[in-house]
């Protein structure tokens with residue numbers, strides 16, 4: 001595939017992250033993400049952080065979200081490269097926590113209320129309506145979260161974070177607990193979000209190799225090295241260079257299937 | 268036959284109609300046994316008590332006392348829940364946390380030992396009753412409310428942070444608005460304690476009447492059918508309130524019904 005693209009400014013940098021609880025969970029985690037530019041389109045970025053269960057993915061997720069402080073190191077986000085603090089990046093946690101005492105509409109209003117760009121009440125409502133249609137939530141706006149299925153709640157959770165105006169959205173295990181059909185829809189939706197804005201960046205944290213890789217342009221493997229305590233990034237894959245990015249039919253391609261199998265052994 | 272088997276095996280649910288048949292027949296059985304064994308004895312029979320209930324509830328004497336108790340309870344509950352909510356919300360501010368924890372421990376103080384102190388501190392009988400009642404209920408309310416606050420999932424606070432809410436907004440959204448429905452549940456669960464205390468504190472200042480006064484007076488004259496009748500009335504009122512508070516919660520907070528149905 002011949003796709004022209006360039007990697008421009010730095011938009012995310014994790015430097016020397018380590019996390020120590022009673023044992024060392026993470027060590028020497030270093031990575032960077034650059035804005036990917038493709039002529040003639042809004043091309044966002046999608047990064048996968050892949051690792052087996054219990055390796056420390058959720059902890060890294062919380063560090064990147066500014067919700068917990070790492071023992072050492074810093075995460076810097078955005079073109080300005082400021083140290084991350086809670087609210088700078090959108091977060092879709094594994095079980096899609098929402099305000100159960102509020103309707104879907106009200107939950108979405110909470111997302112937009114403190115948005116980066118201030119809007120009038122009328123504009124806010126129009127924006128919610130417009131996005132709700134894209135996210136297939138129009139019929140559910142008056143319902144409470146308890147009345148929605150897992151997949152629907154996840155969509156509300158993603159939209160709530162999109163409405164905050166954050167370019168970065170972290171998703172913890174976005175494919176777990178969903179059936180195959182719903183996963184396909186989430187994948188489609190995530191791709192849509194990633195191309196809404198040039199700077200939109202999704203970080204998918206998952207143990208589901210195939211689904212994560214299929215929509216990513218880069219992927220990092222989080223694993224333990226032999227005889228060393230604490231997980232670190234053991235492999236960095238540039239899927240664009242490998243010719244495995246931005247291809248809707250990727251799952252059927254042989255090199256992709258081989259890569260998925262190869263990574264399975266690394267976890 | 269299957270129903271009979273289900274009736275005695277754990278983790279099975281009965282159809283609603285069968286459930287009520289079981290309830291009613293057990294009630295009838297108990298009443299019948301009571302009637303048989305109490306006839307001729309010291310304890311009044313259900314029929315006698317029933318007669319007494321009917322006789323009592325139509326008298327002005329009862330109605331006055333009933334409203335005296337009800338008003339005292341509602342006022343006491345109202346004041347107590349406001350004080351308890353205030354203490355509980357403040358417990359999230361580090362400075363006030365120790366105080367809130369301390370209030371919880373007051374459950375172990377017995378009111379009887381405090382009557383003297385409260386008599387000195389208050390100027391009349393109704394003040395004495397009210398302050399004892401409030402002092403008695405608040406620790407129970409605070410205990411339940413703090414438990415609810417403890418149970419809140421950290422992720423809900425994290426969600427607020429990622430939505431860029433301030434700490435005060437988070438307190439408002441998650442703890443105050445988000446748990447308001449449970450305040451009703453706390454009141455419902457602790458209504459029993461309030462209702463129990465009421466009859467006790469009413470005995471301290473008999474001039475204002477109340478169901479507690481009625482009980483004490485009838486006990487003194489060994490008018491046991493009245494004692495039992497008042498007890499039954501107290502029980503029924505308690506159950507009715509329990510029901511009303513639950514219905515009110517569902518009506519005010521429709522989403523609570525969804526949670527129940529899901530289970």
Ligand SMILES: Nc1ncnc2c1ncn2[C@@H]1O[C@H](COP(=O)(O)OP(=O)(O)O)[C@@H](O)[C@H]1O
Pocket residue numbers: 021022025051052053054055056057058059060
């Ligand atoms: N608050 C904590 N204190 C101590 N250990 C923790 C804490 N939170 C998580 N852990 C440990 O960190 C490790 C990684 O957890 P987690 O990040 O949830 O894994 P993953 O998301 O990859 O499945 C686990 O061994 C877990 O027991």
Ligand SMILES: [Mg+2]
Pocket residue numbers: 054057058059172173
């Ligand atoms: Mg996890």
